[in-house]
Every structure is written in structure tokens, then in C-alpha cells.
Amino acid sequence: MQTKRLLSVLLLAVTFVAGTGTALAADAKAESPKAVQAQQEIDKADKARKMAASVDSEWTTTGKLIKKAQAALKQGDYDTAIRLAKQAGEQGVIAYEQGASQKELRIPSYLKY
């Protein structure tokens, strides 16, 4: 009976220590400056993607890069997340400028009227 109680107490202690450890690790992950930076870059990239979409000029590649960046962030690979998000952000900006710069109709010179 006593052994059983002792085992239960031990099990509880182990669970508590393991739980606290995981929580601490998660906190460290969340508070890592690189994790914060990665999330910021992803947010910026998504904003840029939406701006490109607002002028019907979004590229197929941008959303995919953002998804990959999000996956890398989830896995704790912050450098990859930052690199991919930055790439997506640049694409979003270029795509927006591509769309916005062509608001005026320009007929190519090779089509003669």
C-alpha cells in the first residue's frame, strides 16, 4: 500500500517537472528575439502579398513562401523562417508595383494599328 502511494507521488513529481520544463521551453521559444523577428517578417510579407492582390497582381509563389516560413517558425528554424518571409515580402512589393505601374493601358509597339 505504502509502495503504491510512493509510486503515485513519484509519478506526479515526474509529470510536474516534465510539464514545467516543456512550459519553460515553450516560453523561451516564444520570447526568442529571432522568433519575434520571424513572426514580424511573416506579417509584413503577408501584408505585401495582400497589397499585390489588391491590384490583381499577386504571384503564385508568394503565398507558398509564406506558408513555408510559417512552417519553419513552428519548427523553431527561425533563420529559415526569416529568410523565406523576407523573400516573400520582396515578391509582394515587386508584384504590387508591377500591377500598380500598369494602370494605364499600354499597347505594345509590335501591334500596329
Place this chain on the structure above:
Amino acid sequence: MSVGQVIERICSEKRHIMKKTLIKMGALFLAGGVTLAAQATTPEEDRAAFTSHYKFRFTDVPVEEYANGAYAIDKIGRENWEAIEEFPPYEPFIDEGQEMWETPFANGKTYKDCFPDGPGVKGQYPRWDKKQGMVITLPLAINQCREANGEKALKYKKGPIVPLLAYMAFESRGQITNVVIPEDDPRAMEAYEAGKRFYFTRRGQLNFSCATCHVQNTGLKVRTEVLSMSVGHTTHWPVYRSKWGTAGTLHRRFSGCNNNIRAKALQAQGEQYRNLEYFLTYLSNGLALNGPGARK
């Protein structure tokens, strides 16, 4: 400059442009009216320019042949296509579409109630609808008919709408494309111009416009595909594409083209694609409808 700074700069520029536009509009209103920007070219001039461009490139090909797309200019492709046409892969779709056409809705009405001249009405679309203030395409008209009769709308790229379109296209064979841009509603011309602007706008990571392939490089190859003329692009839909392994709609093809150049496809039967269809179909005015078709 970082992405964040660029976004902030763009937002600031947008606010500035909006402010300037409002001031200009106010000035015009005070001056007693709004003047429309002069049209650089008329739709007829556009059609003539496109046709003469292709005539210059393919001197031996009669314009009527443009309705056959790339097979008008690709000899080997044409041989294959003619062999395929002996047992057309789109035939089951026509039969299925006929059954759909003849099956009454739950309320007892049929498609015939919406399309009194049907089923062969493809030559009447796309058309400008003054009441709705938009371009109405045949797939859109089909769904409006279904919804008016308490049925669910069909998806626009593939699925059950395709057989119905195939049957209606088959029954419309030989009709002459005759898109009209009514002069009594300036919005119709705006829709045509929007379609034209879409056609010439470079998009996607590859920075291609429709014209890059279908005007500038017509007759050249993208991998194994010969690039077709835009005059004739709209005559033969829906199409059984060997690549798809089934038949699909024109707007499915638009999406595919956009994806090929790494531009995110827009909504099928959305305003942009409908306007593009309006412009493209106008370019084919005078050509006979020959859908449904078969393509690689």
C-alpha cells in the same frame, strides 16, 4: 529600404493620389461635367489590328481557320487533332448535357424557360446586360437561371456545367460570333476596355501578358505547344483537353494561363475574367462557332 518601409511608402502614396483625385473630381464637378478620356482605338480598330498582325505572320492561313486555334498553323498538331476528331472525346459530354437540358428543375421548369431560343444560344454570349450593368457570359446565365428556379449554382471551371455548355455549344455550331458593344451604355465600353487592359497587362513572376504569348510570339513554341492567335480563342469552348483528361471551361483555361506565368489566378466568372472574355470574343467577331473542341 526594408519591406515594411516600402509598404508604408506605398500606403502614403496611395493616400496622396486619392486626395489629388478627389480634388480633381471636385474641380470637374464645379466646371459643370465630367469629360471621358478619349478612346485611343475603337473595338473595330482593335480587331483589324489583331487580324492584320496575324495575316502578316501567317500569310497562307485564311482568317476563318483562326477558329481552329493553333491547329491552323501547326501542321503536325493538326494531323493529330483531325485523327482525334474522328472519335471526339467530348461526345459523351454532349449527350450528358442534352439530358441535363431536358431534365426539369424541381419546380417543373426547364432551361428552355430561361433560354427560349435554346439550346443553341451560344452566339448570343457574352453580351452586355444593361439592367445588371455587367457582362453576362453563358455559364453565368446558366447559373442565374438555376438560382431563379431554386437550384444550386454550378461550379464554373469543371464539373456538371461543362456537359451542359458542351451540348449548348454543339447546338450553336455554325453561328457567327457577333459581340455587340452597345453605344447607349458607356459602361459596356468600359468593360471592353477593362478586358483589353487585362489582356495587355504583364503579370506573374514571369512578367508576361496575354499578348506576350498570343500576339508577340504566336506560332512559336512553349515547350511542345504552339502558341495560338487570340483571334479565334473563344470559338470552341468548352474544350476537352488531353492534359486535363476531361473537358473544361474557358475560364478554367484563363486560370491555367495565369498560373503558367506564376500569377495567382482570379475568380472564374469574376468581373476581370468576364471582361477579358468580352474583349477576346469581340476579336473573334465574324468567325463561326465550332465548339465543343478538342485540344492537347
